Amino acid sequence: MRARILRLIQEIADAFWVLPAIIVLALAGLAVAAVDLQLVGRLPAWLPESWVYGGGDTGARTLLGAIASSTISVAGTLFSITIAALTLASSQMGPRLLRNFMRDRGNQLTLGVFLGTFGYALIVLRAVRGGEDEAFVPALGVTLGLVLAATCVALLIYFIHHVASRINVDTVIDLVHDDVVEDMERLTLDTACPVTDDDVDWEKATPVCLAHQGYLQQVDMSALADWAAEHHCVVKLLKRPGEFVYPHAPFALTSTAVESAEAAIWSRIALSRQGGSSADFTFPIAQLVEVAVRALSPGINDPRTAVSVLNRLGAALAWLSPRHLDDGVRQRDGVVRLRVRALDYRELVAVMFDMIRQNAGSSPSVLIHLLNVLGAVAEVERRPERLEVLKGNARVARDQGDGQFVNSHDREALDKAYAAFLIAARGAMAGKSAVGT
Template sequence: MSNYVRGRLEALGDAFWLRPALLVLLGVLAGEGAVSLEIAGWPDAVLSAGWLYAGGESGARALLSAIASSTIGVAGTTFSITVAALSLASGQMGPRLLRNFIRDAGNQIALGIFLGTFAYALIVLRTVRSTDEGAFVPHLAVTGALVLALLSVATLVWFVHHVASGINVETVIDLVHRDLQEAVGRLTLDCPDAQFPAAAPSGSPVRLETSGYLRALDEDALADWAANAGRTLILRVRPGDYVFPGVPIAEVTPGELVEAEEQLRNAMVLGPRQAAAQDLEFAVRQLAEVAVRALSPGINDPFTAVAVLDRFGDVLCWMTRRHLPGPVVLRDGQAVLFRRAIDYDGLLDAMFHMIRQAGASSAAVIVRLVEVLGIALEAETNPVRRTALRRHADLALAAGQRELHEPASVEDLRVRHTRCYETGLSQDQDEIAQ
């Protein structure tokens, strides 16, 4: 699946109503289907087995009414619990993490099961007729309502557990960490990208009168168009950037602005929020926000920040086997698309800058930051990346020396920093010897 298609699907996932609406529709169709099977005489062969509802019209109406009224009440309670969980998560972990709760399939399906059961019971209830109306009791459909009621009870128990565990900060960190790992695996390469030494040319600016966050961009389609049309396209924006109306977002040479504008418009997915489909820094920023909020004076939770740093260290060690995409897209050996690709320095800046600035006065956080950088240095073999890791270790040491007031903490930080440098230098010497 291409990243562009993934971005389109991700936009659908932001719609909290989609899965519940589909389950309500399924409940309506299931109710109509069960009644139709009853009319067709299908359940007659199994009624004697005692598995189907065998009561009369008044009992069926009372049962269906009870199921309908109770499930719609539980649905309202479920919605209230979800809103309370969202409010708590917004205050403690940041409003941008609400996206993860809204997109949670479990919450959506639980609400959909309650509403679908309600819709099913109503559809079946309207078909029950007394003797005066021409007696008809859909035994199969009433039995289906009982099964759905039991399913709703089980779903309610599971939902309470799911919400209680879902708002736990460790659970949230782990979920975002998995999102980041998945994004790294999807947006990085097994082998180094093709290198093209030529600098990006200058061309005619391309402007669009639209605005919003660039959620996805079909770079392959743009590169194919540029190759077929004999053009070179230079992108000024990348997924995650905000597109401003009337501001150049690309350059094309030779200039064919009308066609280039149409191609860019078709290749871009804009929205009011950022998305993770093609933005590697998105999950990084989410994790960093959890750490920064935990270090705020109102919360003062360094343990959460340390947990975030551990996840960043895990990702950096895993990235030693991965390669970031290059800034040039080639077609038949020719550079047809120049893009703003994320580099390793930028990724480290997104991970550590804000945490270092917010946690410089916390010995536990700043020392763990240097330790994590040292672990990443031990795993990394690329000299350019090791230089970037050392730069952040130096920044952490300077921040700690400036903000920490306890001499023992400063000395501990210096020891960790020295070990970090010794690890990096030994790696450099091993590479030179090879």
């Protein structure tokens, strides 16, 4: 249940309509409160009388009507601009980046305030009454309406600047890179996980299949480990968050057969039709990779964007150098009770660079820069097993360039970049040895 609550919270956080709806309801409540305060004669004592609207009912109707009509018209224009920006982002940088634009708080705030001001003006307008006997002009409400109108003007200027800057590819890359680092900080560890052994022959374990499909969003690892301890077994999940679960395919293994295993596991995970999970930091990495791959396509042919993506990916990998990946193991009373398929360093580097390298065969500048990025990461990395992974990727990139570059100058530059990488890797190993002694 906890996993599904976390999935629901994530879906609400990513939804475009939530913040605008909250703003509209808040401004509707403000309109009712402003009218009621006027009716009971409890205007704020700190508010100067000269600041409050002092006209008649006709002027109040005119002002509120103008505010309502103008804000709803501009809101429609802003919505059209947003759709145009989403279309451009989808075609140029990939449809998976739409989530970043949809959850942008600046866009949501602007549209919410415009729609909320429209609703505010209508609610206050209906309270205006003319005539000599029952005349009522909600002066405080009209005054606040003018303040909201001025706020809308300021937000309109902000919105135009904000949208223009957000569809800039460098800005998008930088924002997604921030998401990568934030998720890495949240999902990686300061200290290495201890080596654990469960003494289970997993080849003879009992498979658990689910009759459902979708992307694994959340796993309540604590509750699942508690259940395994209660039933004196060890559970091994074959999928990690972010991966697709196929119906009737083995999803988990249990060290001993437990009748309620399928129901217990299903109740402690959450699936979704869409990829991306707050428990998987490879999804924003895949978004960056998609931007680079699209930039390398013949229709766009923008290697500088791919180079910019490589810089951010290298920076994220360098940031990760002192930290440790979670091994997905959970214990109870010193006994391993749960193993979740964890992301290792080799898989992480493959997610970052393989697809870009595969699509950069006709772009020497990208392959050469890939070697430069790997060299920069090797300079700060001190773990031999990680350096071996970087060496393997550098060697593959060099071999690919040797086989595809037809220009001797490009091959020479590639060899120089590979030689510089090897020097950086040897220097890192020497630094590790010096620290060890």
